[in-house]
Amino acid sequence: MSTKGTRIPDWLKVPFAGITPGPSQDKGQNLFPTGNWRSIRPVYRDKLPPCNNACGTNEKIQGYLDLVKRGKYLDAYALIKEDMPFPSVTGRVCYHPCEQACNRGKYDEAISIRAVERFLGDLGQSLKHDVVEAGPSNGKKVAVVGSGPAGHSAAYQLARIGYKVTILEKSSKAGGLNRGGIPDWVLPQHILDREIERLIELGIAIKTNCEVGKDVSWDDLKRDYDACVLAIGLTEPNGVRAEGEDKEGVLYGLPFLRDIGMGTSKVKLGPRVAVIGGGNTAIDCAREALRQGAIEVTMITVEANTDEMPCSPEDLHDMLEEGVDLWHGRALTAVLGAGKVETLQLHPARFSGAINASPITINRNVPAERFAVDNVIIAVGQRASIDWLPQEFKNERGTIKIDRFGRLGDTNFFAAGDIAQFGSGQPLMVVNAVGDGKRVAFNLDKALRGEPLQPRTVAVDVIMDLNRMNMTYFPHFPRAHQSMLSPVTRRKTQVEVIQGFSEKQASEEAGRCFSCGTCNACDNCYLVCPEPCIARPERSNGLYKILVDYCKGCRVCIEECPTGCLEGVPELDFDTGVVRMDTAFAISPGLHGRQAEELLNLASRPAKDI
Amino acid sequence: MATFEVERQILPILGSPNQGARFYNPELPSSEPFVPGHRTCAGCGPSIQYRMTSKAAGDNTILIGPTGCMYVANSSYLCTPYNVPWAHTQIGSAGSFTAGVAAAYEAMIRKGKWKGPFPNIICEAGDGSASDIGLASISGALYRNHDCLIICYDNEQYANTGIQASSRTPYGGMTTFSPPGPEVPEGKKLFPKDLARMMAAGHPHCYVATASVGYPIDLMNKVRKGLNHRGAAYLMIYTPCQKGFVYETPRSIDLGRMVVECGLYPIWEWNPERRVYDYSFRPQNMRPVSEYLKLQGRFGHLHAEHIATLQQFANDQWKMMGVELPDALIWAADPQNQMHMAAAAEAEEVADTI
Ligand SMILES: Cc1cc2nc3c(=O)[nH]c(=O)nc-3n(C[C@H](O)[C@H](O)[C@H](O)COP(=O)(O)OP(=O)(O)OC[C@H]3O[C@@H](n4cnc5c(N)ncnc54)[C@H](O)[C@@H]3O)c2cc1C
Ligand SMILES: Cc1ncc(C[n+]2csc(CCOP(=O)(O)OP(=O)(O)O)c2C)c(N)n1
Ligand code: SF4
Ligand code: SF4
Ligand code: SF4
Ligand code: SF4
Ligand SMILES: [Mg+2]
Numbered sequence: 001m002s003t004k005g006t007r008i009p010d011w012l013k014v015p016f017a018g019i020t021p022g023p024s025q026d027k028g029q030n031l032f033p034t035g036n037w038r039s040i041r042p043v044y045r046d047k048l049p050p051c052n053n054a055c056g057t058n059e060k061i062q063g064y065l066d067l068v069k070r071g072k073y074l075d076a077y078a079l080i081k082e083d084m085p086f087p088s089v090t091g092r093v094c095y096h097p098c099e100q101a102c103n104r105g106k107y108d109e110a111i112s113i114r115a116v117e118r119f120l121g122d123l124g125q126s127l128k129h130d131v132v133e134a135g136p137s138n139g140k141k142v143a144v145v146g147s148g149p150a151g152h153s154a155a156y157q158l159a160r161i162g163y164k165v166t167i168l169e170k171s172s173k174a175g176g177l178n179r180g181g182i183p184d185w186v187l188p189q190h191i192l193d194r195e196i197e198r199l200i201e202l203g204i205a206i207k208t209n210c211e212v213g214k215d216v217s218w219d220d221l222k223r224d225y226d227a228c229v230l231a232i233g234l235t236e237p238n239g240v241r242a243e244g245e246d247k248e249g250v251l252y253g254l255p256f257l258r259d260i261g262m263g264t265s266k267v268k269l270g271p272r273v274a275v276i277g278g279g280n281t282a283i284d285c286a287r288e289a290l291r292q293g294a295i296e297v298t299m300i301t302v303e304a305n306t307d308e309m310p311c312s313p314e315d316l317h318d319m320l321e322e323g324v325d326l327w328h329g330r331a332l333t334a335v336l337g338a339g340k341v342e343t344l345q346l347h348p349a350r351f352s353g354a355i356n357a358s359p360i361t362i363n364r365n366v367p368a369e370r371f372a373v374d375n376v377i378i379a380v381g382q383r384a385s386i387d388w389l390p391q392e393f394k395n396e397r398g399t400i401k402i403d404r405f406g407r408l409g410d411t412n413f414f415a416a417g418d419i420a421q422f423g424s425g426q427p428l429m430v431v432n433a434v435g436d437g438k439r440v441a442f443n444l445d446k447a448l449r450g451e452p453l454q455p456r457t458v459a460v461d462v463i464m465d466l467n468r469m470n471m472t473y474f475p476h477f478p479r480a481h482q483s484m485l486s487p488v489t490r491r492k493t494q495v496e497v498i499q500g501f502s503e504k505q506a507s508e509e510a511g512r513c514f515s516c517g518t519c520n521a522c523d524n525c526y527l528v529c530p531e532p533c534i535a536r537p538e539r540s541n542g543l544y545k546i547l548v549d550y551c552k553g554c555r556v557c558i559e560e561c562p563t564g565c566l567e568g569v570p571e572l573d574f575d576t577g578v579v580r581m582d583t584a585f586a587i588s589p590g591l592h593g594r595q596a597e598e599l600l601n602l603a604s605r606p607a608k609d610i
Numbered sequence: 611m612a613t614f615e616v617e618r619q620i621l622p623i624l625g626s627p628n629q630g631a632r633f634y635n636p637e638l639p640s641s642e643p644f645v646p647g648h649r650t651c652a653g654c655g656p657s658i659q660y661r662m663t664s665k666a667a668g669d670n671t672i673l674i675g676p677t678g679c680m681y682v683a684n685s686s687y688l689c690t691p692y693n694v695p696w697a698h699t700q701i702g703s704a705g706s707f708t709a710g711v712a713a714a715y716e717a718m719i720r721k722g723k724w725k726g727p728f729p730n731i732i733c734e735a736g737d738g739s740a741s742d743i744g745l746a747s748i749s750g751a752l753y754r755n756h757d758c759l760i761i762c763y764d765n766e767q768y769a770n771t772g773i774q775a776s777s778r779t780p781y782g783g784m785t786t787f788s789p790p791g792p793e794v795p796e797g798k799k800l801f802p803k804d805l806a807r808m809m810a811a812g813h814p815h816c817y818v819a820t821a822s823v824g825y826p827i828d829l830m831n832k833v834r835k836g837l838n839h840r841g842a843a844y845l846m847i848y849t850p851c852q853k854g855f856v857y858e859t860p861r862s863i864d865l866g867r868m869v870v871e872c873g874l875y876p877i878w879e880w881n882p883e884r885r886v887y888d889y890s891f892r893p894q895n896m897r898p899v900s901e902y903l904k905l906q907g908r909f910g911h912l913h914a915e916h917i918a919t920l921q922q923f924a925n926d927q928w929k930m931m932g933v934e935l936p937d938a939l940i941w942a943a944d945p946q947n948q949m950h951m952a953a954a955a956e957a958e959e960v961a962d963t964i
Contacts, residue, residue: 025645028646028647028691032648037652473633475631511629522627527826528862530657
């Protein structure tokens with residue numbers, strides 16, 4: 001038996017009980033709409049977490065971390081797949097701009113987002129059927145030129161919309177730099193193979209050994225397809241314009257790695273190898289050289305110190321651990337030797353401008369250094385190969401001329417990935433190519449349907465700032481670390497260097513996420529409201545509601561929301577035309593009026609009725 | 611005497627909101643015995659406490675409200691926010707009224723007139739009622755061990771009549787009865803009555819605990835422990851009052867944390883079975899009292915020496931809890947050092963504005 005609804009004797013009911021309504025769970029004490037006290041109103045507004053914003057393809061990171069926290073791995077995988085076709089790949093190779101932006105990094109240590117992504121990607125790899133499906137066919141055909149990350153992503157999204165997609169790839173194997181660039185010990189080929197199988201499962205046709213400009217012409221593309229995405233990357237290595245660069249034993253970074261990746265390499269390295277360059281490709285070359293049998297590897301950079309090197313600090317650290325020597329402030333000015341490289345001539349050098357794309361100033365007034373080597377690998381950037389492209393679509397950077405939607409003039413041709421992002425200020429990396437491929441795919445679809453296009457760079461609304469969140473709810477907690485092969489073992493093998501998270505590690509790490517700016521249904525606002533006037537039919541983001549009839553605007557809920565998704569809006573600023581005093585007693589209309597009327601009528605009612 | 615059976619409600623203890631690194635409140639009870647529409651001030655600490663307490667207790671509950679804000683501001687015009695039976699009682703009779711309700715249910719059950727579980731009987735007395743005017747009646751109810759929970763919602767003053775000092779008002783607290791001036795620069799000279807400890811020492815068979823709105827789950831669990839306890843239980847709960855403490859309303863919960871973190875409001879439990887205090891509760895941080903004081907207008911008049919005196923008081927509380935004091939807090943108990951701290955804080959602020 002509940003004590004609820006205790007019976008009130010009749011004589012106690014008059015005169016008030018008949019007039020003043022009793023409180024109820026859903027209506028509250030509705031004689032007093034205390035909302036009219038308020039001058040600031042709390043509103044729920046999810047804001048963009050900095051991680052989502054920084055991710056090149058705007059993965060819903062906060063969203064999938066929240067699902068992982070709750071053990072819903074498959075849902076998390078499905079969510080990631082909206083924006084990212086191959087989390088198993090980016091979970092290994094991505095330079096994780098998300099982690100650099102992670103708010104938790106300003107508090108203790110950033111969330112190990114990439115490792116969780118990899119955990120989900122590997123889960124996806126183990127599924128018999130993938131969670132995504134091709135969209136209902138719209139009867140239109142699209143060619144995607146290039147099977148690197150940008151092409152992969154564009155083809156994936158287009159197939160999901162319902163296009164019949166054909167990928168044209170000039171190499172013998174699909175994958176672009178994922179295969180012929182990023183080494184095996186970072187991204188094992190069987191992982192990439194599985195992701196390419198997934199594309200075929202979506203009904204995408206992949207034609208390898210099919211080069212546009214040679215096997216297929218511009219006009220063929222125009223004629224045979226409704227639209228086309230050019231995701232051809234930067235396939236040609238840059239030289240350093242040093243004397244004797246054509247001698248035997250001089251290698252270029254990109255082809256060196258590409259041939260190894262494609263399984264066509266015939267290179268035999270000598271014991272002493274120098275690598276010229278200070279970027280990620282140079283680091284990969286140096287580490288690969290060790291694995292290809294070199295004994296002493298020396299990296300030579302123009303940059304004056306490690307901080308200036310345009311590379312991932314983690315990869316640099318791992319390279320140094322493997323025993324690669326690092327020299328700074330020197331430029332290769334000549335390759336010496338009889339027919340074959342024997343000695344390198346080096347001069348002191350520096351970049352003349354602030355960024356390392358600026359021209360190099362070489363000091364030739366001091367005597368040159370000589371450095372004896374058996375091979376030198378030059379890894380100082382790549383450029384495009386677009387001789388086949390109509391002149392009108394070429395730009396001064398040697399890449400494709402596109403508008404801000406990624407479109408070539410008013411054609412149905414679009415470009416995405418490195419070829420579109422080179423020189424645009426966007427760092428060239430897999431995830432940026434994936435994001436570009438995705439956005440361009442959506443624009444292609446819009447163009448064919450005659451809808452307005454969206455700029456490739458998306459304008460963001462509000463990015464959640466750590467200072468607006470309540471940190472008292474987050475005790476310091478160390479980041480989970482991925483285990484790694486020891487430097488001595490790994491420097492001689494193609495085995496993957498970094499290991500994945502266990503399920504426990506993944507969920508623990510996801511648990512560290514603050515859920516910046518996005519309600520994660522922690523129930524805190526609901527619990528601390530003094531009225532209480534926060535209701536939720538169910539405990540889930542988006543279902544929390546402020547009962548504005550009652551909220552007095554104390555803002556305790558705003559202050560105590562750990563994630564910062566509640567904010568205060570000055571009530572007078574409402575654009576709905578609501579004037580404060582108008583709402584004062586009109587919030588639950590009639591109650592006061594009715595009461596006043598009944599009180600007035602009391603006198604005229606016979607005493608026995610009262 | 612014939613034996614009779616009393617069906618009891620056993621309320622489960624809620625889990626911690628911190629699951630590993632993750633903050634996520636446990637599943638909360640769905641019932642809302644305390645509904646909106648009451649006329650307490652925006653951000654009222656006692657109301658927050660009321661909400662949490664009643665939610666923890668559930669629908670089969672009877673509430674008793676001695677005079678004070680939680681009666682007056684809540685229940686004018688015969689219209690209350692209580693969705694369960696509630697009754698007002700005179701401010702001095704908090705304990706006797708509550709004892710009467712409990713005894714009545716005992717009798718009704720004995721006589722077979724009440725079928726169903728024994729209700730949760732909760733008295734929500736302000737500190738004025740609990741530490742001064744109603745102290746005797748509450749002590750009586752506790753001593754006679756009626757099956758009820760008596761809560762002192764401690765806003766450290768008589769709030770409803772316009773902020774007068776009670777015996778729970780802290781040293782240095784400004785109220786209309788303890789105004790600071792040239793003669794008495796600190797405002798209130800006396801330290802607060804050690805009320806909860808008095809109750810534990812005087813009624814050792816009762817469950818006694820302190821809590822704060824800054825720690826909702828701990829608070830709700832203590833309510834449930836008190837209700838599950840057979841016999842009388844007593845809770846003293848820190849509930850800031852923005853009117854009397856003079857602070858920005860959003861800080862209500864924050865103050866509830868800060869007061870514990872600075873050592874002015876030790877959180878503990880008295881275990882009636884083993885007759886020992888449990889001092890194991892530890893806030894996440896420890897901080898100097900000045901950080902808590904500076905958020906409140908009622909302490910705005912304090913001089914360095916008064917703050918140091920309060921710091922010394924807090925340090926003694928930490929020691930009582932068995933917490934080792936960091937040097938910074940020992941240092942802060944010296945008035946001279948308080949001056950340095952104030953100067954440093956000011957310098958920082960100036961630096962911020964430049
Ligand atoms: C050595 C190296 C290591 C890297 N490591 C990382 C890393 O660890 N993490 C990271 O995020 N980024 C890394 N990057 C950068 C990243 O690989 C690129 O930004 C990304 O691959 C660009 O993708 P894309 O699809 O635009 O181009 P690509 O991956 O270059 O793909 C272009 C594809 O188009 C094909 N193609 C070109 N021309 C034609 C044609 N005419 N007809 C048909 N096919 C054609 C090419 O064969 C190629 O397969 C690395 C780059 C290099 C060079
Ligand atoms: C015997 C008696 N003395 C004085 C009062 C006046 N009075 C009404 S409310 C109140 C304040 C009660 O203070 P407290 O119990 O701390 O509750 P709060 O208002 O702070 O919530 C007082 C003194 C009264 N009602 N009865
Ligand atoms: S804490 Fe979570 S939501 Fe916030 S930036 Fe980091 S990963 Fe994103
Ligand atoms: S805590 Fe409640 S009353 Fe205060 S602002 Fe939030 S919803 Fe309004
Ligand atoms: S306090 Fe928790 S439940 Fe409320 S809005 Fe913030 S994240 Fe969501
Ligand atoms: S005066 Fe204080 S205790 Fe009373 S209703 Fe206002 S805030 Fe609450
Ligand atoms: Mg009081």
